[in-house]
Amino acid sequence: xxxxxxxxxxxxxxxxxxxxxxxxxxxxxxxxxxxxxxxxxxxxxxxxxxxxxxxxxxxxxxxxxxxxxxxxxxxxxxxxxxxxxxxxxxxxxxxxxxxxxxxxxxxxxxxxxxxxxxxxxxxxxxxxxxxxxxxxxxxxxxxxxxxxxxxxxxxxxxxxxxxxxxxxxxxxxxxxxxxxxxxxxxxxxxxxxxxxxxxxxxxxxxxxxxxxxxxxxxxx
Numbered sequence: 641x642x643x644x645x646x647x648x649x650x651x652x653x654x655x656x657x658x659x660x661x662x663x664x665x666x667x668x669x670x671x672x673x674x675x676x677x678x679x680x681x682x683x684x685x686x687x688x689x690x691x692x693x694x695x696x697x698x699x700x701x702x703x704x705x706x707x708x709x710x711x712x713x714x715x716x717x718x719x720x721x722x723x724x725x726x727x728x729x730x731x732x733x734x735x736x737x738x739x740x741x742x743x744x745x746x747x748x749x750x751x752x753x754x755x756x757x758x759x760x761x762x763x764x765x766x767x768x769x770x771x772x773x774x775x776x777x778x779x780x781x782x783x784x785x786x787x788x789x790x791x792x793x794x795x796x797x798x799x800x801x802x803x804x805x806x807x808x809x810x811x812x813x814x815x816x817x818x819x820x821x822x823x824x825x826x827x828x829x830x831x832x833x834x835x836x837x838x839x840x841x842x843x844x845x846x847x848x849x850x851x852x853x854x855x856x857x858x859x860x
Contacts, residue, residue, distance in 0.1 A: 643821065647835040648675055648772050651800035652682025654820060655770070659798060663687040667766035667796075670694040671847075672783060673749060674839035676771035679800065681847040683770055691851035692760055693844065694769065695749045696783050697742035699735075701728050708778040712739060714746050715759055716786030721778060752841055753848060763791035770798050772836075773829030774819070777806025784813040801832045 645651035669691045671680025677693055684691035695714045701707040701724065709730060710720035718739060725735075750756060767787040774780050774797075784795050795814045802819035803826035810817045821832060830836040 643823070643832070645800055645833050647833060648678040648839075649682055651772065651833070652679040652770075653686065655679065655798055655800055655818070656683045656686035658818060658820060659683065659687060659768075662689065662766070662768065662796070665689070665766060666764070667768050668692060668760065668762065669768045669770055670783070670787065672696055672769065672771040672779060673753065674841070674844050675836075677844045677847050678839055679772050680770035681851060683768070683798065684851055685854065689768070690855050691848065693749075693753050693848060694759065694783050694786065695746045695753070696779050696786070697745055698779050699738045699742060702730070702734060708776050709735075709738075711779045711782035712742050712746070713782045713786035714750060716782070716789040719778060719782040719785055721776075749841075753844055759790065761791070762787055764793050766794040766796060767792035768796045768798055769814075772800065773832065774799050774802035774806035774810070775826070775829055777803070777809045780806070780810055781813055784810060788813070801829060802826075 667689050669680050669684040669689050671677035671693050673693055673695060680691055696711055698708045699710045701709050709724045710718055712718040769783050771780060780797055788795055796816045797810050797814040798818040801821040804822050804824055807817050807819050807822055
């Protein structure tokens with residue numbers, strides 16, 4: 641079994657190869673920015689499915705913004721880890737500041753990635769949520785809850801690599817969780833890629849534009 645990916649593009653191709661049953665179905669691939677959009681582009685292209693972006697922001701802990709206390713998506717309710725909230729003694733004031741900053745960034749990215757338009761209708765569709773990996777899984781959890789609340793008939797989570805804890809946690813929120821690698825111990829998503837540089841807003845926009853051109857006017 642492959643234990644590392646060359647880059648996000650190759651990871652997306654490997655993920656698509658494991659998802660052939662969804663080709664040409666009534667599904668929409670939703671990439672989580674930024675890195676997940678690059679993986680999702682390959683999945684959508686190989687499965688001949690429409691691609692869009694679902695904007696989700698992590699809520700960081702005091703003094704350690706990379707440590708998630710939860711996450712919020714552009715639709716749906718925020719999701720929190722009660723255990724981590726208790727561990728850091730998170731106050732309501734702190735939480736409201738984090739939410740306000742996250743929602744402001746979501747609006748900025750919505751304007752940048754979709755020219756301000758809302759998420760397309762998910763009613764009656766299978767939503768395939770794609771990221772470049774899952775560590776804690778909080779961001780993907782918020783995404784799964786969001787698309788379910790938005791009317792998706794089925795929720796599939798697909799990642800090249802995920803921690804066992806994240807995969808198990810998502811199992812209660814998604815209809816199916818696909819993680820090609822579930823290594824143990826798990827330290828960081830980037831350790832399973834040879835090239836894992838930060839993806840820029842311009843790269844996200846280019847990936848979405850390429851997908852839109854492929855889909856044509858009849859695309860999602």
